[in-house]
Amino acid sequence: MAAAAEFIPTTPPPVNQSRLLKFEFHGRALEFFKIWVVNLFLSIVTLGIFSAWAKVRTQRYLYGNTRLDGHSFTYLADPVTILKGRFIAFGFLIGYSLAWNFYPSAGMILLVVGVLLLPAILVAATRFKMRNSSYRNLRFGFDTQFSAAYRLFALPMFIILLLTGVCYGLLQLVDLDAMMVGFQELETDSDAKQAVSLTAEQLIPTIFYLILVPFIPYLDYLRNHFLIDNSRYGHASAQLKCSVGSFYELYLMSFLVMTVAITIAITLSIGLVALVTALFGSVENPDSIGMVAGAISAFLIYSSLFLVSGYFRARRTNLIYGNSIFGDSELISELKFTQVSWILFSNTVAIMLSLGLLIPWSRMRMARYIASATQLKSTDLALITAGSHESQNALGDGMIDAFDLDIGL
Amino acid sequence: MDQITHSNPALSTAIGNYFDGHSAAFSQVTLTLTPAGIIDLQPPLQPPTHLTKLIISSRIGTSPRSLRFSDGAVIETNDHAAIDQWQKAVTGNSRQQWIHRLESRVAYGAGALIFIICLIGISLIWGIPWSSNLIAHALPGDITETIGDASVESMDQVIFKPSALSQVQRQRLEQQFQQLLFEQSANKGYQLEFRQGGIIGPNAFAFPNGVIIITDEMVALAEQEAELLAILLHEIGHLQQRHSLRQIISHSSLAMLTTLLTGDITAAGSLVVAAPNILMKAGYSRDMETEADTYALHQMQRLQLETDHFANIMERLESVTGVDHDQQSGDNKPQPEAPPVSADPDKITTSEAKLDAELPTWLDFFASHPLTQERVARFRQH
Structure with a gap:
């Protein structure tokens, strides 16, 4: 090696040599706390109007403090656009809840309309988010038509709506049946029939969900492929390189972890109850001891769920982002599920004990960890140029017609 | 320049x-x-x-x-x-x-924080109950009709069965009910209806359309008619004070306040948001039960009914079922944010009602009704 090095200095470094670029997060809890609390105050005082500006300021803080290779990200969204979107969403929600209270059938129609709009909302929201994100003054983009989303999601949506309709219809039939049984009061086995109708009521939605469950990993796969394959940074288009099988593996493993974690938690709590009974069995008030043991069991089981949720989130993020490429740059995501679980758990405890005051701190903490576990393997980012149909005048881009909605990406 | x-x-x-x-x-x-x-x-x-x-x-x-x-x-x-x-x-x-x-500046942050805490406190303790009361009384009659009709209908579909009480029994109670309404010049639109409670058992409900439903099991539980009158007065109290509407409105306001406060925060776990919400809803519900009790108590004194009757039937109810006696229809409405499939009214009622009877005192904050002993004590004192 040393011998070779003597010859190399005169020649430029190989073009294809790739470097590992680090993500870093520099947000600070106290600084973010002040921003958060002042923006919350202004949002409340303006009855929510300022919340659009608050969102932009918060996002700008988070983006600005996320650095890749020493350069920060920029959030460019216009608060007025966000405000318009929020008005529309708020109006829809009000109408929806009024409809459920006053005319349940209209509520049902609105629900179906909402489901039918989901692909369009997904495209619009993702496009808005990507186009308003930039790094080194090049914007991200999401280039696809609404129709593509509908083509992709038409069949799954149709199946879900059909199943919902069948389920709803079956429930109506069962209710009618129960009523009819009720009116024939002389029938001796009416209690038995009522029991049947009640189980049917619980059974039908259960079966409905059970039919859907095998499709969830596939839907997740479709959705992420759609979102990432249509994204780009400058002219470098993104691609998700993983198979549907890996999504099934993720969900199966998560289910396994859940089973194991809950079994352990239940075993531990049974052991605990037995221990407590053995130690304090003679105390006059067994009820309160039972309550305490029950509370501890609930705590154990609830805590084990953090482990499961941490496992799922870490593995899913690693799967999706770790297999994404932008042009010839590869993302590397190495979240450890033990870390994610611990942060989720301790953040929740901290937020509860501080009555919400530690929310900003908990966000900084999670962002810092995620950034520290993420890297980009890249040859030369400087070679990436702006997208071909990207408007150079970043502001006043009339194409950004979409509104902002927060749906988890 | x-x-x-x-x-x-x-x-x-x-x-x-x-x-x-x-x-x-x-x-x-x-x-x-x-x-x-x-x-x-x-x-x-x-x-x-x-x-x-x-x-x-x-x-x-x-x-x-x-x-x-x-x-x-x-x-x-x-x-x-x-x-x-x-x-x-x-x-x-x-x-x-x-x-x-x-x-x-830390000082501005602290000021904003104090303002937010005060505002949340004031809206939770006074603002939401006060404004929901105001709105509930200002809402036109046909809206409350529609809500009430829908609730009765859904309860009929899911829980109730037609009453098995004899015609004579129903008419007697009906008469007593009308007499009660007449004596306290309450709204004449109120109606008394009978159903079999099924899994709910002995219970009584007040719906925003002025319908009071009493279950056959409740009628059977009463040893004297005066006990049923006490229950009916409590339900009339709910109607007079428009409690079920107020409950719907206060729950919606609570949801709006929660959205405003946590709108941009997805990191906060759902339990963190849900627990205080449940606490507040239970608190509002307890206040309304106490109000309805107060109404029943005053009316019983005015009509020179023995207030012990209310206490008696409450105690018997608790010993028989371990479940509190009444629910407002608001508890049983599918909440707007809940999807229709999961709206399972009987679960909501029974689980909430059971809390009262079985849990130790430190969980009182979660109970939707005041403790039966406390309620009974109020009626025993007079």
């Missing part, structure tokens, strides 16, 4: 990264502000530009800010002190900086 004098000569230059917007390449630049308010770049990647021709992003904490040229090129810099001073010197004011000033 005015001549600019630099109070601090160190601030006459700033460094940043220049991005032309055509590629991700960057170059480090030094910015210099001339006395005429012109920005010079070194190396000269842009012609000298007046500061007011640049779009400068507002300052948020220590996150970098950008100076955008009209051709889309951007300079990112962390030299906040220099940029702030330049803006102030050239434009005379510092637009948009007021938010940053609020955000950067």
Whole structure:
């Protein structure tokens, strides 16, 4: 090696040599706390109007403090656009809840309309988010038509709506049946029939969900492929390189972890109850001891769920982002599920004990960890140029017609 | 333009990264502000530009800010002190900086925090009950009709069965009920109806359309008619004070307040948001039960009924079922945010009602009804 090095200095470094670029997060809890609390105050005082500006300021803080290779990200969204979107969403929600209270059938129609709009909302929201994100003054983009989303999601949506309709219809039939049984009061086995109708009521939605469950990993796969394959940074288009099988593996493993974690938690709590009974069995008030043991069991089981949720989130993020490429740059995501679980758990405890005051701190903490576990393997980012149909005048881009909605990406 | 004098000569230059917007390449630049308010770049990647021709992003904490040229090129810099001073010197004011000033002082943060805490406290303790009361009484009759009809219908579908009481029994109670209404000049639109409670067992409900439903099991539980009258007075109390409507409105206001407070926070776990919500809903519900009890108590005294009757049937109810006696229809309405499939009214009622009887005192905060002993004690004292 040393011998070779003597010859190399005169020649430029190989073009294809790739470097590992680090993500870093520099947000600070106290600084973010002040921003958060002042923006919350202004949002409340303006009855929510300022919340659009608050969102932009918060996002700008988070983006600005996320650095890749020493350069920060920029959030460019216009608060007025966000405000318009929020008005529309708020109006829809009000109408929806009024409809459920006053005319349940209209509520049902609105629900179906909402489901039918989901692909369009997904495209619009993702496009808005990507186009308003930039790094080194090049914007991200999401280039696809609404129709593509509908083509992709038409069949799954149709199946879900059909199943919902069948389920709803079956429930109506069962209710009618129960009523009819009720009116024939002389029938001796009416209690038995009522029991049947009640189980049917619980059974039908259960079966409905059970039919859907095998499709969830596939839907997740479709959705992420759609979102990432249509994204780009400058002219470098993104691609998700993983198979549907890996999504099934993720969900199966998560289910396994859940089973194991809950079994352990239940075993531990049974052991605990037995221990407590053995130690304090003679105390006059067994009820309160039972309550305490029950509370501890609930705590154990609830805590084990953090482990499961941490496992799922870490593995899913690693799967999706770790297999994404932008042009010839590869993302590397190495979240450890033990870390994610611990942060989720301790953040929740901290937020509860501080009555919400530690929310900003908990966000900084999670962002810092995620950034520290993420890297980009890249040859030369400087070679990436702006997208071909990207408007150079970043502001006043009339194409950004979409509104902002927060749906988890 | 005015001549600019630099109070601090160190601030006459700033460094940043220049991005032309055509590629991700960057170059480090030094910015210099001339006395005429012109920005010079070194190396000269842009012609000298007046500061007011640049779009400068507002300052948020220590996150970098950008100076955008009209051709889309951007300079990112962390030299906040220099940029702030330049803006102030050239434009005379510092637009948009007021938010940053609020955000950067601990004192303002603390002030905002205290304000928020007070506001949340005031709206939870007084604001929401007061305004839901106001709205409930202002809502036109046909809306309350519609809500009530829908609730009765859904309860009929899911839980109730037609009453098995004899015609004579029903008529007697019906008469007593009308007499009660007449004696206290309550709204004549109220109706008494009978159903078999099924899994709910002995119970009574008041719906916003003025319908009171009493279950056969409740009628059977009563040893004297006066006990049923006491229950009916409690339900009339719910109707007179429009409790089920107030409950719907206060739950919606609570949801809106929660959204406003946690709108941008997805990191907070659902339990963190759900637990205080359940607490508040249970608290409002307890207050309304106490109000209805107060109404029943006063009316019984006025009509010279033995207030012990209420206490008696409450105690018997608890010994028989371990479940509290009455629910407002509001408990049984599918909440707007809940999907229709999961709206399972009987579960909600029984689970909420059971809390009262079985849990130790530290869980009182979660109970939707006041403790039976406390309620009974009020009626025993008179």
